Amino acid sequence: MKKVNFLPSDDNQCGWFHLSDQRQATPSHTGTTSTRWTVVGAGLTGLAAARRLAEHFPDDEIILLEAQEVGYGSSGRNSGFAIDLPHNIGASDYIGDPTQAGMQLKLNLKAQNSIKQLVEQHHIECQLSTAGKYQAAVEPRGLSVLKAYQQGLDKLEQDYQLISESELPDHLGTRFYKKALYTPGTLLLQPAALVKGLANALPKNVSLYENTPVSSVEYGKKITLHHLHGQIVTDQLLLTNNAFASHFGFLPRKILPIFTYASLTRVLSADEQHDLGGLPHWGVIPADPFGSTLRRTPDNRILVRNSLSFNPSGQHNPSFLRKALKRHRLSFENRFPMLSQVDFEYTWGGAMGLTRNHQGHFGPLATNVHAAVGCNGLGITRGTSTGTLLADWIAGDHNELIDFLLTSSGPSANPPEPLLSLGINFSLHRGQHRAGKEC
Ligand SMILES: Cc1cc2nc3c(=O)[nH]c(=O)nc-3n(C[C@H](O)[C@H](O)[C@H](O)COP(=O)(O)OP(=O)(O)OC[C@H]3O[C@@H](n4cnc5c(N)ncnc54)[C@H](O)[C@@H]3O)c2cc1C
Structure with missing residues (x-):
């Protein structure tokens, strides 16, 4: 019997969750049920599978x-960028090997199409828009990433637009950035509203x-899943629980629960919107992966996401959340001095399942056990396509997409504790x- 040592425990302060329509959760399972198929984890990957x-x-x-x-x-806690382009933060140009990048692009486009189709078919109100994304830089390191990324996009023959420092305030309001690279294919959405809608449908x-x-x-030949009020005996188990896969006895120390944090302001008044200027709705990702993600939402709030911590249990930690809030405030005021009186209404954190080599696991784990885990911070598109393809x-x-995923090298190994925590905490500290x- 494998005991699951840590169970998910997220904070109760996620703005997306509270601002999306309330829905009645389905009842917990009780008693004993025998079934052919069980999927564990109802995030984007599990819902798709x-x-x-x-x-x-x-x-x-x-x-x-x-x-x-x-x-x-986490599927309801993220920044809501359903990104089309490969976003390989392990490659100097964010693109890496063009053949692999081309397959990644196909996976992401497949996911975007599926999300658009389900949102339309089931009338899911999740603020879905084809707003694209700005990848913005202010430091010399960030500016050189943009240059390399531009070359990567040329290599992949993808559209982009370079936006200069003087033009950026007309887009984003802020005068903070020196340059941005705009790519049109990213979808922006309200993530909790999306997954609640998908669950209802x-x-x-x-x-x-x-x-x-x-x-x-x-x-064993049949798998028994125990919980507080009963058990499920299943022929086939699909694990779609991302950062928690290792607690089920697989991929030990390979999928790392790295937390990141976001804050959302109250709604800006009409005067504040005027003072801010720029377009009514946009999303910015940082050129440096340790930088800040920003959004201006369709309901006129500003989202700031930054800060990373290693929470080996996969559970939230209030002291990291407090530190992240301080950093969010500073990042917000640096960018939006004209909004310094605007408070945050919500601050929350969530786990990403990161792997050392940025590869997820797709396919078999043991007899009758299969998984699509390790979304590496890009789960909206990757989770949607890998969940669907796992079932296929x-x-x-x-x-070709299934073959591509099955032949990927999978997540690489990491050293045991205490070296693991020491190494990750050092890398996170240095990167930030x-x-x-x-x-
Ligand atoms: C603040 C933040 C910003 C992010 N921004 C973006 C973004 O803009 N774009 C993007 O693509 N990605 C982003 N991400 C990453 C994205 O949220 C994840 O990649 C995505 O949630 C992965 O989806 P998933 O379904 O694979 O896993 P999850 O969403 O983690 O779902 C796994 C589910 O498994 C459940 N589970 C775990 N263990 C058990 C158990 N023992 N029993 C039953 N259920 C269990 C969990 O409760 C959870 O709901 C962000 C993440 C965070 C935290």
Whole structure:
């Protein structure tokens, strides 16, 4: 019997979760159920996998288990950039090998199409827009990343627009940045509203049980998942629980729960919107990966995301949240001195499943156990496509995207504790320090 030592426990301050429509969580699972298919983790990856399995096997019941409520985990906590382009922060030009980058682009476009189609079909109100993204820089290091990224985009034959320091205030209001590279293909959205909507629209043969954390597992020809009020005996298990996969006994120390943090202001008044200037709605990602992500939302709030911490349990830590809030305030006031009186209404954190070599795991883990985990901070598109393709592969489909994922090297190994924590904390500290004003 494998005990799951740590269960998800996120803070209760995620603005996206509270500002999206309330929904009644589905009941927790109780008693004993035998089934053919069980998916663990109802984030973007698990929702996509369960939906697709249900389409492949319309006569089977698909059980989808979620430890918290849908939208409460990282899939509802992110900055809402559904990015089309490869975003390989391990490569100097963010693109890396062009063949791999081309496949990554196909995966991301597949996910975007699926999100757009489901949002339209099920009338999901999640502020979805084709606003694109600005990758912006202020420090010399960031400016050289933009130059390299520009070359990478040329290599991939992708459209972009370079925006100079003097033009940027007309786009973003702020005079903070020296240059930006605008790419038009990113979708921006309200992530908690999206996943809540996707959960409400699951096919009839998916049984979603929320607030049902799996606390131990017996592996074998059949797999038994135990939780506080019962058990599920399943023929096939799909793990889509991202940073928590290692607690199920797989990929030890390979998918690292690195937390990042976001704050959202109150709604800007009409005068404040006027003082800010720029376009009504935009998203900025930093040239330096340790810098700040920003958004001006369609309902006129500003989002700031930065700060990273290693929380080995995968659970939130209030002291890291307090530190992040201080940094958010500083980053916000540096960029928007005209809004210095505007308070944050919400500040929260969430786990990303990061891997050392930026590769996720896709495919088999053990007999009758399969996984799509390790989204590396890009789960909106990557999770949506890998969840769908995992179900396709299990159903016997083959195509170039499945082959690409199955032949990827997968996440690389890391040293054991205490070296692991020492190494990661050192890298995070150095990266955040080096980011300078980008943060
Ligand atoms: C602040 C922040 C900003 C980000 N910004 C972006 C962005 O702009 N764009 C982007 O693409 N990505 C972004 N990310 C990353 C993105 O949120 C993740 O990549 C994405 O959530 C991964 O989706 P997932 O479904 O694979 O995993 P998750 O969303 O982590 O879902 C896994 C689910 O498994 C459940 N679970 C775990 N263990 C158990 C158990 N024992 N029993 C039952 N259920 C369990 C968890 O509760 C969770 O809901 C950001 C993340 C954060 C925190």
